[in-house]
Amino acid sequence: MARTCGSDGVGLSPHAGALGAYAQVLDAAHAVDVSLVRALAEIGRSALRVAHVDGVRGMASDMELRSVAAEAAGLAGRSDRRLQHDIDHAMTIVDDYPAVFAAWETRRITRDHVEVIVKAGTVVPAEVRGAFAEAAIEICERDIAARVKEPLRVLAERMHPREFTQRHRDAAAGRCVRVLPGADGMSDLIATLPTVIAAGMLDRLTQMGQSVRDARGAGAAFGGAAAPGQPEEPDARTMDQLRADALADLVLAGAPAVDPTYGTDAPGPLGAIRARVQVVVTADTLTGTDHGPAEAVGTGLVDADTARELAGQTTSWDRLFIDPVTRTPVEIDTYRPTASMRRLLQARDQHCRFPGCRRAAIRCEIDHTIDHALGGHTHIYNLAHLCQRHHSMKQFTDWNVRQLGGGVLEWTSPGGRIYREDVPVPAVCFTPESGPPPGAGTGARPARHESRGAPPPF
Structure with a gap:
């Protein structure tokens, strides 16, 4: 996500003073947050040095680390267990992800990005962690933390030396149901x-x-x-x-x-x-040349075998071809939003296109970027998915949006800030649709989208 604004950042807003003060506080908080993480990591290193295990990770049970965590907790007025967890987490950020820490320190990414990268990286072996971190930083620079969770998870899975499909088979053997007793007569x-x-x-x-x-x-x-004689x-x-x-x-x-x-x-x-599940999968995974995972939009990753099985169970499905240069969906030249256009938009957008919103496209409305009543055409590059909340906000507030081409949206806030919503990673999309297939041709060429109907629900 790209952001630009005026010289003072908020000069066009009637709330300029309040927003400017908030920006100053954010700057100060960032400096404090970086210093705090660095200080916590140094406390952990000091404990490891004293215990003569410098460089060893995972020393949660070491007495020296417990002792220094308890002393630091006394300074902070916090629980020593929580403080020890914070120390270990700070060492993970500073020592295991130095490039990520540096990017955060220079404000290329935010603290939220750091947390998402570290969480996604838990499955990445140490030997590829550096390469994962560099690729993750590039992804994070383009969008907010809430929107990069899935791309980072997919990245981590693809960089793992063991294929996701193999690991999924092992994990599926552990499927189970359990009950965790709770309070007040409730359980999970x-x-x-x-x-x-x-x-x-x-x-x-x-x-x-x-x-x-x-x-x-x-x-x-x-x-x-209902009680007799009482209306429902x-x-x-x-x-x-x-x-x-x-x-x-x-x-x-x-x-x-x-x-x-x-x-x-x-x-x-x-x-x-x-049930209706929107699954996105690359053409390579679909054809078996790649065994990378697919994605159940808004939920998580799906192993390649399951994705291919779902595709094979459909009587008909849409094929979406991507421009080999721009990597964006190719326009369909039609006036009204046909079923194939809706499916193409679902595959392109995957979720609400307002900055930061992750509501799945199948739960959203298709909006005309330029209102149809104002002359906007029902065209693939004048349409985008918006959830009901953000659709209404576009209509009734001073937020404005325009399409830059290739499915990229540029939002302008009432205060003059500009947010660019890049088009998500292109993929083949399976969504349910009722009614008979329209029955288009079977041939396919690059940079074309051909509709052969929609798959039944799976």
């Missing part, structure tokens, strides 16, 4: 499952919850009934509560009690709902 039911299964479960529970909310009142939902009221439960109740009914009764197909999974108001 935790299922460790392949990502594509977990994403599908969450999507289906969400659809079921919405169906119950739309169709039944609070008294009638999930088998209850709208369901007051939150979506989290609806999902939890639907999961309990599905597991205990086989299907939600409100479903006439009770005890089965046959078609019905809720039983007919099928």
Whole structure:
């Protein structure tokens, strides 16, 4: 994400004074934060030197480190356990990721970027950590931390010497369900499952919850009934509560009690709902020339075998070809947003295109960058996905957006700051669609998008 502004950064805003003061505080806080991490790392090094284990990592049980952490905790008025964790984390940043620390110190990236890089790098072996850090910094310079989590996770997986597919097979053998007792008569039911299964479960529970909310009142939902003579009221439960109740009914009764197909999974108001998962996968992974992971948008990584299996189960699917030079989706020359255009936009955008928003495209609305009522064409480079919140904000506030070509969006805030939203990494996208396939041709050439219908839900 690129950002530019006027000479004073906020001169165009009526809030210039307040924003300017905030910018000064951010500068001071950055300097303090960098110094604090450096100081904590030096405390850890000092403890390791005294214990004659200089250079050894993971000394959480060493008495000298415990002792100095307790003394530092007394200075800070904090828990010594928490302080020791902070010391170890600071040593990881400064010693294991020196290039990342330097980039943060010079403000090429933010502290949030540092945390995301370190977390993603936990799967990267030490011998490739330096190369991973340099590549990660380049990614972070283009976007905010919330938007680089998935690209960094994919980068880390691709740089691992052992293929993701092999590691996924081993990990899948450990799938399980467990209960963690909680407070006030509650417990956490935790299922460790392949990502594509977990994403599908969450999507289906969400659809079921919405169906119950739309169709039944609070008294009638999930088998209850309103009092005689009393009108049903709208369901007051939150979506989290609806999902939890639907999961309990599905597991205990086989299907939600409100479903006439009770005890089965046959078609019905809720039983007919099928999960919808948007999967993006490179052409190399799809064809088997590369075994890198695909991505379940908004959820996590999917092993190559599963991605190819999903693709093979579809009766028809869209192929998206990428310009070999610009690496951006190629324009479709059509007036109205056809089904193929919508699928192309989902593959291009992957999520809401407002800076920092990660809501998946399948949960967003397609917005005309230049309003159709003002002469804007329904064209692939005048369309972008926006979630309902940011779609409304574009319409009713002074935030402005324009398309620079290639799917790149440039947002201007009411204060004059400019944020550039680069197009996500191009990929092949599978999304469900009802209705018969339009039946386009089967030939394919570079830099063309050909529609052959949409895949069924999987």
